[in-house]
Each structure stands twice: as structure tokens, then as C-alpha cells.
Amino acid sequence: MPDVTIKTRENGPFLVTGPVTLIDHLGNQYDISGKENVALCRCGASSRRPFCDGTHKSNGFAACELAPQPPAP
Ligand code: FES
Known part of the structure; x- marks a missing residue:
């Protein structure tokens, strides 16, 4: 299976490859x-949704979610 x-791009879109x-x-x-x-x-402001058009760079979009880190050993 391919x-x-x-x-996730920092404060930007989801980049899907494949x-x-x-x-x-x-x-x-x-x-x-x-x-x-x-x-x-991911910011909701693109004029080409669902695709990113780069608007996130100028609208102050800040993604706050991060993948949880594993607990420290
Ligand atoms: S993430 Fe919304 S325009 Fe790029």
C-alpha cells in the first residue's frame, strides 16, 4: 500500500503527500x-478552500495544537 x-506546517496548512x-x-x-x-x-481564510492560498501568512493565524510528547522516562 502506498x-x-x-x-503540519508551523502556523500553516496541512501538507498531504501521497x-x-x-x-x-x-x-x-x-x-x-x-x-x-x-x-x-487550516486557518479557514483561504479563498481556494480546501486548499491553502498562502493567506495564513498575513492573517495572524497561529496554530496552537501540537502532537503530545511522550512522557519523560
Ligand atoms: S492555511 Fe489557510 S490559507 Fe494557508
Whole structure:
């Protein structure tokens, strides 16, 4: 099975790498064929949602969630 990686960009989008199918809540499928990466908006301000258009760089978006760290040994 091919690998899919989802990486958070600091105060930016989710960067999705690998073969995925992107479908919105209405069941509409986005044509992302041929793309190795897609950046999905996390700030909610993109004019190209669900894709990032770079607006997060100028709107003060600050992502506060981090993956929990393992407990110290
Ligand atoms: S995360 Fe880039 S425009 Fe929203």
C-alpha cells in the first residue's frame, strides 16, 4: 500500500503527500491527480478552500495544537 504523509506546517496548512482522494462534505471530489503534494487550509481564510492560498501568512493565524510528547522516562 502506498504511503500517505500528513505534515503540519508551523502556523500553516496541512501538507498531504501521497495518493489520496479528496472529497468535500457534499461528496464532491477534487481533481488532484498528478499532484505529489496538496496543502490543505487550516486557518479557514483561504479563498481556494480546501486548499491553502498562502493567506495564513498575513492573517495572524497561529496554530496552537501540537502532537503530545511522550512522557519523560
Ligand atoms: S492555511 Fe494557508 S490559507 Fe489557510
